[in-house]
Amino acid sequence: MTRDTADTPGNTAGTTDSPGTRPDITSTADTSAGAADAASTAAVSAVPADAAPTPAVSAEAVGTADTADSAGVSAASLGTADAVGASAEAVRCAQLVYAFGDTHAVDGLDLDVREGEVFGLLGPNGAGKTTAIRCITTLLPVPTGTVRVFGHDAARERMAVRRLLGYVPQQLSADSGLTGRENVALFARVFDVPRRERAARVAQALAAVDLADAADRLAGTYSGGMVRRLELAQALVSAPRLLILDEPTIGLDPIARTGVWKHINAVRAATGMTVLVTTHYMDEADQYCDRIGLMHRGRIRALGTPVELRRGLAERQGADTLPTLEDVFRDVAGSGLGDNSGGGFRDVRSTRRTARRVG
Numbered sequence: 001m002t003r004d005t006a007d008t009p010g011n012t013a014g015t016t017d018s019p020g021t022r023p024d025i026t027s028t029a030d031t032s033a034g035a036a037d038a039a040s041t042a043a044v045s046a047v048p049a050d051a052a053p054t055p056a057v058s059a060e061a062v063g064t065a066d067t068a069d070s071a072g073v074s075a076a077s078l079g080t081a082d083a084v085g086a087s088a089e090a091v092r093c094a095q096l097v098y099a100f101g102d103t104h105a106v107d108g109l110d111l112d113v114r115e116g117e118v119f120g121l122l123g124p125n126g127a128g129k130t131t132a133i134r135c136i137t138t139l140l141p142v143p144t145g146t147v148r149v150f151g152h153d154a155a156r157e158r159m160a161v162r163r164l165l166g167y168v169p170q171q172l173s174a175d176s177g178l179t180g181r182e183n184v185a186l187f188a189r190v191f192d193v194p195r196r197e198r199a200a201r202v203a204q205a206l207a208a209v210d211l212a213d214a215a216d217r218l219a220g221t222y223s224g225g226m227v228r229r230l231e232l233a234q235a236l237v238s239a240p241r242l243l244i245l246d247e248p249t250i251g252l253d254p255i256a257r258t259g260v261w262k263h264i265n266a267v268r269a270a271t272g273m274t275v276l277v278t279t280h281y282m283d284e285a286d287q288y289c290d291r292i293g294l295m296h297r298g299r300i301r302a303l304g305t306p307v308e309l310r311r312g313l314a315e316r317q318g319a320d321t322l323p324t325l326e327d328v329f330r331d332v333a334g335s336g337l338g339d340n341s342g343g344g345f346r347d348v349r350s351t352r353r354t355a356r357r358v359g
Helices: 033-040 065-070 129-136 158-162 180-190 195-208 224-236 254-271 282-288 306-317 325-333 345-358
Strands: 089-100 103-114 118-122 144-149 165-168 242-246 274-278 291-296 299-304
Touching (some): 089 274, 103 129, 103 291, 103 299, 118 129, 118 282, 129 144, 129 242, 129 274, 165 224, 180 224, 224 242, 254 282, 299 306
Antiparallel strands (some): 291 299
């Protein structure tokens, strides 16, 4: 599998501030896989020039001012003010198939994410979650089936899809040798935030995740929770309508995990942003997700609110007490000890490296 790559912070050649173009990102140094994944959503290599423009944004803001104020962010400051329609679809995958050789990582995936909700995509390692996310973010092609993001075809309108996304990959994407402000500014440039707006948008994104006071410190001096919040700021600086988080709290202690979710929820309340998240922490999914899709062997095997999934298992088992979401997970995925579970060697190594770096 090939992956788009991001340029190093010092390589600014070839950038442009014209509204219709974006910098052509090329790698000239040892950039992390996470930075490559996140920055690649803005690269324009091989993207059709006639990609459809981003739809007009509604003027109606969604959320509560009190929640937004707790994180120092407002809908106006981040630039997204979409009205949330109960029937609107932010993401739709229909019979999506993606294979690596003879192995079907995604095997006929049907998935609908409603606009404005927090949707948890759960499943054991190797279930196909990250592959599906990479298809949604256009980091991987869509060979079979369809993927639409706010109505845009991810196969045919890659640029239009990328303009709607903010992406925090599982691997770290922040550069420890840059300050927090420099990291976010790099992503503002990569995502083609107009030059005249960059300084303000960078400051707003940092304030949204409570990093304004630490913005001019090297990211290498940040705690694990601060690093993840910095990556959240990187994803928010382009004011996306859809925020995709691939295990955003991996390796963090319970206090840091709670802090990351506090800021995610504050930004969502202020902007009406849709959030698609993967996590292995069942308590997080139970507490923060509006709906959950349990994925196993490339397909969604169970779908509903956390309470609906737990009640459904209780009815099937004839239990008097309500099972936990972890019980539902085990029921869908089995023991998780089969030969096909747990992902590959590279997945395990990457996960452990990320956990070590933020821990």
